[in-house]
Amino acid sequence: MAEKIALQLNYDEDKRAVIAYGLTAMIQMVTIFASITTIGLILHIWYECFIIYMSVGIIRKSTGGAHSKSMQGCIVVSVLSITGLSVISRYALGFEINVYANLLILFLVFTIGFIVFYLRVPVDSPNKPIIKSEKIKRLRKQSFILLAVLFVISFILILLAVKNNRFYSLAFSIRLAMLWQVLTLTKTGIQLLGKVDAGINAIFELG
Amino acid sequence: MKKRNVLTWVAAIATVFATMIASSACYFWFYQPEEPKSLSDK
Numbered sequence: 001m002a003e004k005i006a007l008q009l010n011y012d013e014d015k016r017a018v019i020a021y022g023l024t025a026m027i028q029m030v031t032i033f034a035s036i037t038t039i040g041l042i043l044h045i046w047y048e049c050f051i052i053y054m055s056v057g058i059i060r061k062s063t064g065g066a067h068s069k070s071m072q073g074c075i076v077v078s079v080l081s082i083t084g085l086s087v088i089s090r091y092a093l094g095f096e097i098n099v100y101a102n103l104l105i106l107f108l109v110f111t112i113g114f115i116v117f118y119l120r121v122p123v124d125s126p127n128k129p130i131i132k133s134e135k136i137k138r139l140r141k142q143s144f145i146l147l148a149v150l151f152v153i154s155f156i157l158i159l160l161a162v163k164n165n166r167f168y169s170l171a172f173s174i175r176l177a178m179l180w181q182v183l184t185l186t187k188t189g190i191q192l193l194g195k196v197d198a199g200i201n202a203i204f205e206l207g
Numbered sequence: 208m209k210k211r212n213v214l215t216w217v218a219a220i221a222t223v224f225a226t227m228i229a230s231s232a233c234y235f236w237f238y239q240p241e242e243p244k245s246l247s248d249k
Binding site for chain 2: 001002004005008009011014015017018019020021022023024025026028060061062063064065067068070071073074075122123124125127128130139
């Protein structure tokens with residue numbers, strides 16, 4: 001498609017590459033969003049799916065993390081992880097618990113997040129290496145700001161859950177998104193997701 | 208003419224998207240294709 005656009009508009013190779021890069025990002029985002037929306041509406045977990053999709057997506061832009069080798073691998077891993085975590089959030093964790101216990105879990109999850117962010121952020125990829133110290137500093141700063149923002153949102157959702165039970169699950173969605181993102185930043189998580197990605201790509205190649 | 212306008216819009220939106228991603232650590236979710244040299248900000 002980028003080739004066609006560049007040809008029609010008489011763009012050079014540089015512009016064609018930029019358009020292809022932007023289009024790939026848009027297609028990836030729209031495909032994942034459309035898939036989780038469909039599954040989310042069927043399983044009544046759309047809000048959880050949307051929270052996890054946005055939380056992980058926004059944090060990743062600063063922290064980086066494990067990467068898939070192909071677009072199809074990315075879409076399968078993303079959709080499975082978003083919907084899987086949403087189902088857990090809604091149907092396994094989304095029940096009334098003591099507000100202090102809920103806040104304790106919040107502190108534990110975000111403390112783990114803080115430690116892993118401090119040790120690992122940013123985690124780059126061979127296709128987009130991060131070398132400049134100013135950029136590393138900026139991304140680290142952004143990551144900690146986002147961590148604080150998500151902490152505050154989770155805190156508010158936990159307080160709202162006291163009045164409306166539906167918020168228990170939504171509050172857990174952010175914590176599960178945080179734990180998932182933390183996993184993708186660790187060496188073990190990167191190796192594990194690499195194996196899952198390789199398996200998915202092998203299945204696609206067979207087909 | 209109309210087709211050309213649509214393509215210009217698509218190109219503009221894709222370029223804005225690409226530029227936005229250039230300043231971040233990676234794409235929105237898991238797949239990260241090779242970044243164009245003109246956007247590279249290592």
